[in-house]
Amino acid sequence: MPLAFFQRPGFLGGEGRAGRSPIQVATEAPSSVYRIARLTLTAVAAFLIAQYVLPSTGQPPLLAPLTALLVVQHSVYETIKHSLLRVGAVTSGVMIAVLFAHGVGFSWWSLGLSILAALVIGYVLRLGDQMLEVPISAMLIFALGASNWPGAADRILETLVGAATGLVATFLVPSVRVRPAEEAVQDVAEQLRELIQKIADGLQGEHEDGEAARWQEEAERFARDIGRTDQDLRDAEESVRLNPRTQARRLVDAGVALRNAVETMEHFTLSLRGLTRSLADDERLGPRGRLLTDPTLRRQLGDALAGIAASVAAYGRLARSDLATDARPYLAENELEVRVDIARERRSRLTRSLHERAAAGDLWPLYGEVSMDIDRLIENLRVEHRARAREHWRRHRGATRHLPERPVRVVQQAGHQLRRAAASAAAAAERTARDSDDFYR
Structure with missing residues (x-):
């Protein structure tokens, strides 16, 4: 399926065959x-x-x-x-x-x-x-x-x-069509990184009229276009089903792994839309808005978004490094963890400044919304989420691995605790009744 929206990035488009991984x-x-x-x-x-x-x-x-x-x-x-x-x-x-x-x-x-x-x-x-x-x-x-x-x-x-x-x-001669889906996910991550970096660069410069509205429009357009990867993901999942090739058996989880990455970036994009909407609201406030006109807040918000953009790029690399069933992407996980920590540190500086402005009487509801959107962006990219998802799809096979894991063990433990508590209460009631009978006798 042609992906007109997703253009190959320049630094990736020149990548030769020798620079690709064996899986690619x-x-x-x-x-x-x-x-x-x-x-x-x-x-x-x-x-x-x-x-x-x-x-x-x-x-x-x-x-x-x-x-x-x-x-x-x-x-x-x-x-x-x-x-x-x-x-x-x-x-x-x-x-x-x-x-x-x-x-x-x-x-x-x-x-x-x-x-x-x-x-x-x-x-x-x-x-x-x-x-x-x-x-x-x-x-x-x-x-x-x-x-x-x-x-x-x-x-x-x-x-x-x-x-x-x-x-x-x-x-x-069966085909393994994981490569197109991998490239589609790579393009999604790169386009998302470029969009966030564009917003960060804009915040580092002088305020321009209508800039937040443009960012909001671009984020909404990206949210609509990200669904174009669905066909490539379906092809990848179907190409490894019942495939007798050894390489296909190693990549039996590739389709669901790539789909998990796209779903994560979809959730991320929803949070990004919320952030750009908050910035557009600040812009519409005119003189009452401070977020886009305060040089310190603009710079700190731009720094935080630049750190998030680097985290998105690291997440894209991680999402392509654990496709094989025996993959152990320690380096990619470590890189993402470092990038997320940097973004968290910059987020903390921004949050402190927002609290100081709010204490001085500025618009805390808007500042609080921006702070929550930044938190959600960082939360979506945490290494723990990808590691838990990887453990889930490697442990499950068939249709069940596409569904959220049901907390069976938690439910069983809760039921056991309830039954034990009920038994204890019944035993206590019996002892009380026995003691009462003895007393009246």
């Missing part, structure tokens, strides 16, 4: 030439296999290469899914064509009825994008003149041969 080199998306060659060879192989396996009917088994072309996808999982849908669609279309040809013959109105029936069956079977394959298959049967039971069986066998050939070809 191993997970590059197949080139167009490779994909064309694979599709061509798979289609030819399907045709030759169908000719060899199926009995000669005087007609070339063209459905076999056609099916092979349609079912071969980038990932093994998608190829299996398309194979099943294609076989179901072709079988349904062939059966409809044979029934109509034997029942009412071929005419314009029987063609219309067969198309209608095929579309209804495709909808009922929930074939999705493959729904049109049902009427297309029926019309191909009419065109090939194979609207009899032996001919229909041959067409179904051709489809099975084509689907099997495509599936085998995908298993033999």
Whole structure:
């Protein structure tokens, strides 16, 4: 999927193959030439296999290469899914064509009825994008003149041969499409860093009319555009599912790891939007606003945001360093921790200045909101969050790892404590009742 919004940064765009990590080199998306060659060879192989396996009917088994072309996808999982849908669609279309040809013959109105029936069956079977394959298959049967039971069986066998050939070809040379998703996440982090650094640089300079409104608009636009990575993330997750390659097994967590990074940056962007909105509110106050007109506050806020921008860059590097199941990104974690500590120190200086201004009678509600937004920005980037998420997705497999971890142990412990407390209370009540009986006796 083209990412028009995300442009490769200059210092990263010139990165050569020798400068990439082994994982980056191993997970590059197949080139167009490779994909064309694979599709061509798979289609030819399907045709030759169908000719060899199926009995000669005087007609070339063209459905076999056609099916092979349609079912071969980038990932093994998608190829299996398309194979099943294609076989179901072709079988349904062939059966409809044979029934109509034997029942009412071929005419314009029987063609219309067969198309209608095929579309209804495709909808009922929930074939999705493959729904049109049902009427297309029926019309191909009419065109090939194979609207009899032996001919229909041959067409179904051709489809099975084509689907099997495509599936085998995908298993033999499966693709690992983690690299595009990794680049998309890298671009998100770099664009986010550039946006924050731009705001920081603006705060280091003189105040300009409308600057906060421009920053708010850019932050909102970035929040809308960050969702463009979804397709690349889905491709990365699907490319390692059922993939027999050793490299794919090492990267089985790559998709969910990259998605976690994007979700973190989405939460970060929401906090950034809140900060720019607060700055825009300060700007709209005019002479009553002090945050953008006070040189000391501008400089300290710019310093804090510059530290956060460096932390975002470090987080982007960390998010790309723990994709493999055996990765131990100690250096990246240490770098992020150092950057976050620097940002915290600058945040503390800014907060002290804001408290001093508030004590002098300035607008504390606005200052407090800015201080909270800065805190949230830093909190989103803490190393502990990424480490806990990594531990979670490595411990879980399947659909459960995409969901938040349920505190089962905490619930069990709380239940045990409640039961023990209830038992203690019951025992105490019994002792009290016994003592009372003894007293009255």
